[in-house]
Amino acid sequence: MSAYKSFAVVGGGKVGLPIVNALAAKNVSVILVSRPGSSAKTVPPGVKVVEVDTSDAAAVAAVLKEHKVDVVVSTINMLGVPGQKLFVDGAKEAGVKLFVPSEFGMPTDGEREGFFAAKNEIAAYLKTVGIPSARIFTGHFTEFIPWLVGYAGTKKIHVVGKGEAPVSFTSVPDIAGFTAHILTTLPPSELEDRIFRIEGERISLNGLGPLFDAPVEHVDEITDDKIKTMLLGVTDTGAASTGWDGVNKREGTGSDAAGSANALWEGHQWKTIKEVHKL
Known part of the structure; x- marks a missing residue:
């Protein structure tokens, strides 16, 4: 205790x-x-x-x-x-x-x-x-997905870069x-x-398209929004995974892996993106 x-x-x-x-x-x-x-x-x-x-x-x-x-x-x-x-x-x-x-x-x-x-x-x-x-x-906070990718205003998933890197939500x-x-x-x-x-769910930004039943649009920047552009750009490097090793630019393993601390909350059911956004 x-x-x-x-x-x-x-x-x-x-x-x-x-x-x-x-x-x-x-x-x-x-x-x-x-x-x-x-x-x-x-x-x-x-x-x-x-x-x-x-x-x-x-x-x-x-x-x-x-x-x-x-x-x-x-x-x-x-x-x-x-x-x-x-x-x-x-x-x-x-x-x-x-x-x-x-x-x-x-x-x-x-x-x-x-x-x-x-x-x-x-x-x-x-x-x-x-x-x-x-x-x-x-x-990233699961609740902020619509804001982060611009879905809230356009019903599209906007991605800066390839959108293939794993992301912790x-x-x-x-x-x-x-x-x-x-x-x-x-x-x-x-x-x-x-x-x-910790990690509630692991998915790429491209993978959000099917979840939200929305098209994925790849852009160079989010117009007039430097913060979103920066966050999405960093996300595309892999750094939005909670297991990311920023010094060596790779995923950690063992106790340094994404979601490795989830086990400390034994029996807990982590909320999914679908649950949070009622998809």
């Missing part, structure tokens, strides 16, 4: 709030940390919403100390990732025992440049200050449930400085 009893989730967005709900269902102490002025959040009974300036390490430390937080789970968006360093400083001062940095996407281990380097830098910084980390790689409920499960059941020795690679 886990030795952790008190949790703080930073950010109440698409992933943060589901993780709050999943942890609360485990009957552990949970607070939701949000920035001052953030929109009101509906949380389960017993969960306290605490506003704090996340760029003020002393203020962060005070909140974490007050609530005797053992584990911080950060779910801030990509733009806020570099700012996690100050939150890490506050967590260090407060004696936090484990930090789950904002990953919840493609593998970033070993990345030294480009879009995902900032996430890897936070993991390295946690090691520098002496706080163990647990990183969770999920691939994981649903938000599965991400939240897995996170809560491992944090409340595994001992610290199996969580500290570990990478968890």
Whole structure:
């Protein structure tokens, strides 16, 4: 059993709030940390919403100390990732025992440049200050498929590149449930400085066509959308598989393989793309 009893989730967005709900269902102490002025959040009974300036390490430390937080789970968006360093400083001062940095996407281990380097830098910084980390790689969110490939507006699957690379898709409920499960059941020795690679379903972007009964259109870019163009371009390299080894540009094996951490949630039925989108 886990030795952790008190949790703080930073950010109440698409992933943060589901993780709050999943942890609360485990009957552990949970607070939701949000920035001052953030929109009101509906949380389960017993969960306290605490506003704090996340760029003020002393203020962060005070909140974490007050609530005797053992584990911080950060779910801030990509733009806020570099700012996690100050939150890490506050967590260090407060004696936090484990930090789950904002990953919840493609593998970033070993990345030294480009879009995902900032996430890897936070993991390295946690090691520098002496706080163990647990990183969770999920691939793309299953719910975001229509947005990612432009299906929502055109009823077509838009692919940048060949579209043949295997892609890991994981649903938000599965991400939240897995996170809560491992944090409340595994001992610290199996969580500290570990990478968890989960996968709800594995399929190529070309393979989405038959699932959605939609034509696949190969394009050089998504017009007027640099973020989608970048994400689809990276996906085409194979890097959206949770087993991707970004340093050696190949799939990992064993505990580094895509979906290798699924077995830690014994008996769980992972949601398929068809289930999520009612296809």
